[in-house]
Amino acid sequence: MKNKEIQGQRMRGYFLAATKDLLKAEGLRSVNVRSIADKAGYSPATMYSYFKDANELVFLCVHDFYEECKQHVRNRIKGSEKGVDGLKTAVKAYATFFIQYPGVFELFFIEKMGDLGNKKGIADLINTSLDQACEEEWIYCISRKLLHAEEVEGLKAQIRYTVFGLLLLYLNRRVPASYTEFANQLNLQLDAILQPRVTGSARSTSSVKVQHSAVHNSLISVKIGNNR
Amino acid sequence: MKNKEIQGQRMRGYFLAATKDLLKAEGLRSVNVRSIADKAGYSPATMYSYFKDANELVFLCVHDFYEECKQHVRNRIKGSEKGVDGLKTAVKAYATFFIQYPGVFELFFIEKMGDLGNKKGIADLINTSLDQACEEEWIYCISRKLLHAEEVEGLKAQIRYTVFGLLLLYLNRRVPASYTEFANQLNLQLDAILQPRVTGSARSTSSVKVQHSAVHNSLISVKIGNNR
């Protein structure tokens, strides 16, 4: 019985490796049962002995790419400064991973998940992948009181949606048109989000709109998005 | 020569209408040459006399959906209050259009554009669709000095990436898991973005901060996630 498991695991590994290679090199477009089987060195029919279909196989790659992405971020922030700038570096490293492997972006965010109930865990992994990849930096910023602990979850969400939206537009619609401009946009967005906010606790009941305008005008004189 | 044009335009219209119906009702998945041709009442081969392929046809739908989306937003903000809250309403209406027609979201943001050089205009239309749909509200806010003209482009970009990212996660990965929670997230994000900010280098007086706080609290007191 043990031999069967070892051999089965090996077989699964061959198909998994083939799928990962194809995803990274060619993108989701050229991942199909025949190309996977070819690369693995088996007939297409053999794949169905080890996986329900190519979709299951493809989503099994998510865990590995997730680890690879985290490692990519860790390597990038090694030796970089800590603090809010380090956090920005981590987020940018996360983004560049998907720029480097657009096929992995497709897998994480574009490819339809056949059975969503069955793949809830994978969806959550994907959703939290950015937060996880930058976890060290978040913890550092919180522990050094560079960010207020109570606003961190909100900041994570803002950065998450912004990064995903930016990647979606750039990778799928080539807007902005160049990587340089993309990197610029990302920088601007991160600066805007991570700028100190006012989170006072005072209550007010008087003429909101007038105050709003007044405050607003007093604030816009300071240039926004001036980093990098 | 004139008859040819009229007839050709009609034919194109039949295929276009069939494609739009399928996209709205069934999503991109069930849009294919045969289903389009069936619905239009012709053979699949006929489609190739009027369009390069189904992809060209599909992307021709973008203009119509863009108009429909703008109309949807206009209808929704009719009779709603103006100002920053009206702007939020417009953005939320934009989002609900894609919640209602996930197939249109796929078309706008997911479907691969074969020839990107040829489709640059469409990509730009898609990219600016949110800004355009909310144009009235932006203009109102600027003219009433509720937002400062100089920061508006930055705010537009932030809202754009956030809304696209949020829609991507919700429609493709069911995160968050319910529409209610999605609407909540959108509200939180819009509030965060449209709140007045200070910059990292702001040497603001304490009086500014107090005013700012006051405004902040007055804004968040508005119930969040109350639509639908």
Add this chain to the structure above:
DNA sequence: TTCATATAATGAACATTGTTTACTATTTTT
């Protein structure tokens, strides 16, 4: 070792979809 059995792997078949082409029917032109 040999033979019977289980199972791993496959070739071939079928379904679905994209696309082209030769053919037919209709319309237009002369």
Add this chain to the structure above:
DNA sequence: AAAAATAGTAAACAATGTTCATTATATGAA
């Protein structure tokens, strides 16, 4: 009305997903 042009189609081919009967190999009992 005959000839030419055109519209529309059926049928064929290719690429891909999927299943299944068959083959080849490994396993285990005698």
